Amino acid sequence: MTEGLEALIRRQPLFDxxxxxxxxxxxxxxRNVKFDAGEIFVRxxxxxxxxxxxxxxxxxxxxxxxxxxxxxxxxxxxxxxxxFPPYRWHFDAKALTAVRAIELDGACLRAKCESDPRFxxxxxxxxxxxxxxxxxxxRLRAMDVYKGPLT
Amino acid sequence: MHNPRTILSHSxxxxxxxxxxxxxxxxxxxxxxxxxxxxxRLIGPDDLPTGVVDEQAxxxxxxxxxxxxxxxxxxxxxxxKRWLHPPELRLFRATRTERGFAVEKPEAPPxxxxxxxxxxxxxxxxxxxxxxxxxxxxxHYASRRRDLFIVAVQCDRAASTCFCxxxxxxxxxxxxxxxxxxxxxDEAGHRFVVEIGSEAGRALAxxxxxxxxxxxxxxxxxxxxxxxxxxxxxxxxDGLREKLLGAVASSNxxxxxxxxxxxxxxxLVCPTCFCTTVDxxxxxxxxxxxxxxxxxxxxxxxxxxxxxxxxxxxxxARYRQWLTHKLATWHDQFGxxxxxxxxxxxxxxxxxxxxxxxxxxxxxxx
Amino acid sequence: MNDxxxxxxxxxxxxxxxxxxxxxxxxxxxxxxxxxxxxxxxxVYLFGQGEVPISISGHxxxxxxxxxxxxxxxxxxxxxxxxxxxxxxxxRGPFGxxxxxxxxxxxxxxxxxxxxxxxxxxxxxxxxLANRRDYARIxxxxxxxxxxxxxxxxxxxHWRGRFDLTVEVTVDQGTEDWFGPVGVVTRSLxxxxxxxxxxxxxxxxxxxxxxxxxxxxxxxxxxQDRIWAxxxxxxxxxxxxxxxxQWGPDFVCKQGPVYRWDHIxxxxxxxxx
Numbered sequence: 165m166t167e168g169l170e171a172l173i174r175r176q177p178l179f180d181x182x183x184x185x186x187x188x189x190x191x192x193x194x195r196n197v198k199f200d201a202g203e204i205f206v207r208x209x210x211x212x213x214x215x216x217x218x219x220x221x222x223x224x225x226x227x228x229x230x231x232x233x234x235x236x237x238x239x240x241x242x243x244x245x246x247x248f249p250p251y252r253w254h255f256d257a258k259a260l261t262a263v264r265a266i267e268l269d270g271a272c273l274r275a276k277c278e279s280d281p282r283f284x285x286x287x288x289x290x291x292x293x294x295x296x297x298x299x300x301x302x303r304l305r306a307m308d309v310y311k312g313p314l315t
Numbered sequence: 316m317h318n319p320r321t322i323l324s325h326s327x328x329x330x331x332x333x334x335x336x337x338x339x340x341x342x343x344x345x346x347x348x349x350x351x352x353x354x355x356r357l358i359g360p361d362d363l364p365t366g367v368v369d370e371q372a373x374x375x376x377x378x379x380x381x382x383x384x385x386x387x388x389x390x391x392x393x394x395x396k397r398w399l400h401p402p403e404l405r406l407f408r409a410t411r412t413e414r415g416f417a418v419e420k421p422e423a424p425p426x427x428x429x430x431x432x433x434x435x436x437x438x439x440x441x442x443x444x445x446x447x448x449x450x451x452x453x454x455h456y457a458s459r460r461r462d463l464f465i466v467a468v469q470c471d472r473a474a475s476t477c478f479c480x481x482x483x484x485x486x487x488x489x490x491x492x493x494x495x496x497x498x499x500x501d502e503a504g505h506r507f508v509v510e511i512g513s514e515a516g517r518a519l520a521x522x523x524x525x526x527x528x529x530x531x532x533x534x535x536x537x538x539x540x541x542x543x544x545x546x547x548x549x550x551x552x553d554g555l556r557e558k559l560l561g562a563v564a565s566s567n568x569x570x571x572x573x574x575x576x577x578x579x580x581x582x583l584v585c586p587t588c589f590c591t592t593v594d595x596x597x598x599x600x601x602x603x604x605x606x607x608x609x610x611x612x613x614x615x616x617x618x619x620x621x622x623x624x625x626x627x628x629x630x631x632a633r634y635r636q637w638l639t640h641k642l643a644t645w646h647d648q649f650g651x652x653x654x655x656x657x658x659x660x661x662x663x664x665x666x667x668x669x670x671x672x673x674x675x676x677x678x679x680x681x
Numbered sequence: 682m683n684d685x686x687x688x689x690x691x692x693x694x695x696x697x698x699x700x701x702x703x704x705x706x707x708x709x710x711x712x713x714x715x716x717x718x719x720x721x722x723x724x725v726y727l728f729g730q731g732e733v734p735i736s737i738s739g740h741x742x743x744x745x746x747x748x749x750x751x752x753x754x755x756x757x758x759x760x761x762x763x764x765x766x767x768x769x770x771x772x773r774g775p776f777g778x779x780x781x782x783x784x785x786x787x788x789x790x791x792x793x794x795x796x797x798x799x800x801x802x803x804x805x806x807x808x809x810l811a812n813r814r815d816y817a818r819i820x821x822x823x824x825x826x827x828x829x830x831x832x833x834x835x836x837x838x839h840w841r842g843r844f845d846l847t848v849e850v851t852v853d854q855g856t857e858d859w860f861g862p863v864g865v866v867t868r869s870l871x872x873x874x875x876x877x878x879x880x881x882x883x884x885x886x887x888x889x890x891x892x893x894x895x896x897x898x899x900x901x902x903x904x905q906d907r908i909w910a911x912x913x914x915x916x917x918x919x920x921x922x923x924x925x926x927q928w929g930p931d932f933v934c935k936q937g938p939v940y941r942w943d944h945i946x947x948x949x950x951x952x953x954x
Contacts, residue, residue: 406687627953
């Protein structure tokens with residue numbers, strides 16, 4: 165089972181260059197999860213103790229109200245609040261379709277990262293990259309570029 | 316072409332006008348109005364300036380009386396551009412029909428004769444020829460230009476704002492004219508040395524009461540030398556295009572912007588600036604007219620984009636566009652500089668901004 | 682002499698309302714066939730109101746009709762939303778440069794459109810599909826502000842149903858009934874599968890969007906000389922005489938609107954040029 169997880173994680177570009185040992189280490193904190201369409205599996209304000217690496221389907225992130233602020237699809241990492249106190253979700257995550265994902269246990273990962281800073285940096289780099297891309301996209305979106313016409 | 320120089324007596328200037336009128340031409344030339352020399356339709360020689368000279372400096376233009384000469388001034392705020400590329404021109408008139416509209420084009424204007432065109436005016440005309448008679452021909456410019464008769468005049472005096480020698484455009488008129496006049500006033504009288512520049516010029520000269528030039532034959536060269544000796548201003552043309560293109564990020568643009576008020580005077584007095592906009596006017600009877608008007612890259616709306624606003628929102632960016640276009644990218648577009656060194660933009664800038672000084676500073680920067 | 686300032690009247694044959702503020706007008710050119718290349722634009726004149734540059738959004742293989750997709754935002758284009766078949770518009774054109782349909786042959790073609798930028802790219806898409814065998818993968822990525830502001834929705838559905846074309850539609854702001862991706866086009870581009878070193882990227886949309894698209898494409902390994910973008914500038918004449926659309930040494934109406942990226946990258950980076 166654990167070995168299958170490693171292959172599934174390896175298939176995602178974010179982790180495809182992780183060393184065998186690190187991948188195994190990471191997989192030790194992982195498990196397969198499935199959500200039905202419409203299921204809200206992360207709720208704003210609740211304890212953030214997990215991350216999700218989406219394998220299939222579409223996840224909607226709802227920051228406030230009912231509208232979807234952004235979606236996450238295959239290869240995207242959802243949730244990094246487990247890294248920072250007070251470890252609380254600041255969005256809702258809703259399965260817009262049936263979703264398959266790899267759930268990473270926050271406490272487990274945190275402990276491994278703390279005890280092995282080299283491994284910790286490998287993991288942190290990947291989370292940071294996701295955050296960096298998300299920030300880039302958010303900046304572009306903040307400009308509301310389509311408000312003007314283009315003929 | 317063998318071109319013996321001849322003499323037109325000052326008292327026979329009227330015959331020149333009458334001969335041009337007899338060909339059905341309107342005569343356009345200099346006249347004094349509102350304290351400046353402007354180009355307008357003239358009835359006869361009485362409309363020409365008499366004993367008027369100009370004094371020019373950055374941000375300054377004054378006329379004063381001196382002598383009896385007709386052409387002993389340099390350039391006024393207008394150029395002949397306005398007669399070939401009018402400030403306002405109806406592109407077409409449209410009237411509503413049952414389901415759509417019908418278009419009516421404007422009538423062709425009468426043929427013109429320009430009187431008193433200086434070397435810089437002719438150089439500017441040659442530049443506008445490249446703009447309007449290139450791969451796309453502007454029919455309005457073309458129809459005015461085609462039938463033009465040009466009576467040039469040799470400068471014998473320069474303003475402090477003149478810098479035509481460094482632009483290679485003057486002061487001597489050497490081509491692009493039909494007849495040229497060099498004014499001579501001495502004990503022997505008031506007269507013009509006439510040079511012939513074209514077949515049309517030769518044909519017209521044949522109808523004028525000309526007599527042989529003897530001692531005056533070198534008057535055109537002497538006048539040009541006299542004018543050129545008065546010109547100290549020099550555009551640093553060496554590698555200027557490359558230097559300006561390299562100065563896109565220069566802090567000098569901000570410096571100019573702190574002085575420039577964005578009034579667009581420089582573009583309006585420039586004899587080569589060609590930018591226009593269009594206005595759509597509907598009259599009470601439902602007729603619609605599309606009118607082309609001079610525009611200026613100094614207007615914020617010039618580069619306006621819906622949803623994005625003006626591309627060049629700062630004065631510095633607009634000045635950079637004007638100067639860089641005039642002295643650099645004009646070469647890319649039309650194979651020539653857009654500047655003829657007439658100095659109008661220097662004199663008529665209310666802030667006294669001097670294109671030569673700015674170009675020098677930017678070139679040093681690069 | 683043919684007067685390049687005077688429009689030719691043409692009759693509206695069909696009106697399709699795309700969104701609340703956008704219509705597609707089909708003009709009848711059966712009497713006098715109208716030839717153009719994908720990416721080119723026309724000056725469109727509305728009697729009594731004025732004239733605006735509008736890119737051609739129809740099929741270049743159909744010279745008997747001329748199609749424009751117009752967003753009603755100004756004094757000239759807003760009344761165009763109310764036109765009905767039988768009304769008459771004035772046309773001058775076609776003007777400007779075209780999409781690289783020849784240069785793209787044999788490569789993967791990635792079409793990235795934003796907002797109304799899909800309109801000038803539609804003739805390119807028509808060409809790619811009409812000559813499907815000349816191209817390898819075709820990917821269309823389309824971003825809009827909101828689901829209800831998307832153009833050509835029926836056509837997008839139809840294209841998405843094809844086996845020989847990948848279509849990804851994304852919006853900046855999701856709504857409750859939107860189940861597609863929410864995010865910027867660059868996110869969709871980054872996920873798209875194609876051979877970056879043998880791809881052609883064509884993009885049209887707001888300048889900021891195009892800048893990010895090019896940035897992403899280059900990051901993915903697409904050479905700069907395989908990327909084309911369509912620029913927008915103020916245009917009054919479209920024949921290089923009014924001076925408004927100048928961009929460095931270019932008149933965008935003549936040397937543009939479609940540019941190869943390596944020719945304009947340095948200029949694109951300059952502010953207020």
